[in-house]
Amino acid sequence: MTSPANLKNMGLKATLPRLKVLELFEHHEKQHLTADDVYRMLINEQIDIGLATVYRVLTQFEQAGLLIRHHFDSEKAVYELNAGQHHDHLVCLQCGHVEEFYDEEIERRQNMIAEQRGFAIHDHSLHLYADCKRDACPRRSPHK
Amino acid sequence: MTSPANLKNMGLKATLPRLKVLELFEHHEKQHLTADDVYRMLINEQIDIGLATVYRVLTQFEQAGLLIRHHFDSEKAVYELNAGQHHDHLVCLQCGHVEEFYDEEIERRQNMIAEQRGFAIHDHSLHLYADCKRDACPRRSPHK
DNA sequence: AGGCGCATGAGAAGTATTTGCAAATACGGA
DNA sequence: TCCGTATTTGCAAATACTTCTCATGCGCCT
Incomplete structure (x- = not known):
C-alpha cells in the first residue's frame, strides 16, 4: 500500500510528508479532502508539516495521477484517491x-x-x- | 429589456451600476463573463464603478435568478444570463x-x-x- | 558514513472575493 | 421640483485559498 516504492516509481523521493499524505488518503474513511483537511489531520498526528508542503504534495500527486482534484461548488479544491x-x-x-x-x-x-x-x-x-x-x-x- | 422596471420588480433599486451590468450581459456577444471582465468592460465605457460593486451586483443578480454562476475549471467564477x-x-x-x-x-x-x-x-x-x-x-x- | 541536490517549513506574496464605512444616489412624499 | 432617508456605491483594508521564495534539512547513491 503506502510503501516508499510507490512514490519512487513515479519519480518522487519517499519523503515523510509525502508518505503521510498518501497514507491519509489510503487509510481514512473520508475520501474527499481539502488541502486544509490534510494539513490539520497531519498536525493532529504530531507531524510537523507546512501547509505549503501539503499543497505541493497534492499537486504532485495529482500530476502523477495518484489523486484527482475536484471543485464541487465551493471555492476550495478537494482531492480523492484515484481508484482507477x-x-x-x-x-x-x-x-x-x-x-x-x-x-x-x-x-x-x-x-x-x-x-x-x-x-x-x-x-x-x-x-x-x-x-x-x-x-x-x-x-x-x-x-x- | 434593460429597463429599470426589471430591477425594481426584483426588489432592487434601478441604480446606474446595476443597469449597466445587466445591459452588458444582455447586449454583449460573449455570454460568460467573470467579475473582472465586467469591471474592465464598464471602466472602458467610461463608467465609474468599483470592483466591489461588480461583485455585489453579480451576487444580487444571481440570487434574484437573473444570472447563473459557473465555475468551469479555473479559480474564477463566470456568470451568464439566465435564459430560462x-x-x-x-x-x-x-x-x-x-x-x-x-x-x-x-x-x-x-x-x-x-x-x-x-x-x-x-x-x-x-x-x-x-x-x-x-x-x-x-x-x-x-x-x- | 558523506555529500549532492531535491524537498521542506515558515512566512511573504498572489489572486479572487468580501466587508467596513463615509460619501453619493434613488425615489416616494410634500 | 425639492427633501429626507434608506440604499447603494467606491475605496481601502480584510479574508480565504493557493503559490512562491529561500534558507535549512533530509533522502538517496556511493
Missing part, C-alpha cells in the same frame, strides 16, 4: 456528504455530443447537488 | 471558448439516479472539457 475507475458525484448541499455514481449511458451520450460537434473530449465533470438522507445531515437533525 | 432554459457546457481547454448543449436523456438519467438513492436534487453541473474547432483556438493556429 471514473465516477461522478452527488453532493449534499446541507452536510457536504458526497456519494459517487457511474452511469454508462450518460458517459456514452457525453461522448456522442462532443463527437457530433467535432470536439476531442479530454475530461468532464458532472456534479448533482441535492439533499442527502444521512442521519448526520443537518437537514434531518430535528431542530435543537 | 437549462443547459450544460462544453469548454475548450485551449481557448476557453464555451458551447452550450442540452440532452434530454442525460437529464432524465440524472434525475433517475438521484431518485434511486433517495436524494432530492436541487441542481447539477455538467462540464465537458475538450479541444474546440474554432479558428481562433490557439491549438489550431499554425505555429506563428
Whole structure:
C-alpha cells in the first residue's frame, strides 16, 4: 500500500510528508479532502508539516495521477484517491456528504455530443447537488 | 429589456451600476463573463464603478435568478444570463471558448439516479472539457 | 558514513472575493 | 421640483485559498 516504492516509481523521493499524505488518503474513511483537511489531520498526528508542503504534495500527486482534484461548488479544491475507475458525484448541499455514481449511458451520450460537434473530449465533470438522507445531515437533525 | 422596471420588480433599486451590468450581459456577444471582465468592460465605457460593486451586483443578480454562476475549471467564477432554459457546457481547454448543449436523456438519467438513492436534487453541473474547432483556438493556429 | 541536490517549513506574496464605512444616489412624499 | 432617508456605491483594508521564495534539512547513491 503506502510503501516508499510507490512514490519512487513515479519519480518522487519517499519523503515523510509525502508518505503521510498518501497514507491519509489510503487509510481514512473520508475520501474527499481539502488541502486544509490534510494539513490539520497531519498536525493532529504530531507531524510537523507546512501547509505549503501539503499543497505541493497534492499537486504532485495529482500530476502523477495518484489523486484527482475536484471543485464541487465551493471555492476550495478537494482531492480523492484515484481508484482507477471514473465516477461522478452527488453532493449534499446541507452536510457536504458526497456519494459517487457511474452511469454508462450518460458517459456514452457525453461522448456522442462532443463527437457530433467535432470536439476531442479530454475530461468532464458532472456534479448533482441535492439533499442527502444521512442521519448526520443537518437537514434531518430535528431542530435543537 | 434593460429597463429599470426589471430591477425594481426584483426588489432592487434601478441604480446606474446595476443597469449597466445587466445591459452588458444582455447586449454583449460573449455570454460568460467573470467579475473582472465586467469591471474592465464598464471602466472602458467610461463608467465609474468599483470592483466591489461588480461583485455585489453579480451576487444580487444571481440570487434574484437573473444570472447563473459557473465555475468551469479555473479559480474564477463566470456568470451568464439566465435564459430560462437549462443547459450544460462544453469548454475548450485551449481557448476557453464555451458551447452550450442540452440532452434530454442525460437529464432524465440524472434525475433517475438521484431518485434511486433517495436524494432530492436541487441542481447539477455538467462540464465537458475538450479541444474546440474554432479558428481562433490557439491549438489550431499554425505555429506563428 | 558523506555529500549532492531535491524537498521542506515558515512566512511573504498572489489572486479572487468580501466587508467596513463615509460619501453619493434613488425615489416616494410634500 | 425639492427633501429626507434608506440604499447603494467606491475605496481601502480584510479574508480565504493557493503559490512562491529561500534558507535549512533530509533522502538517496556511493
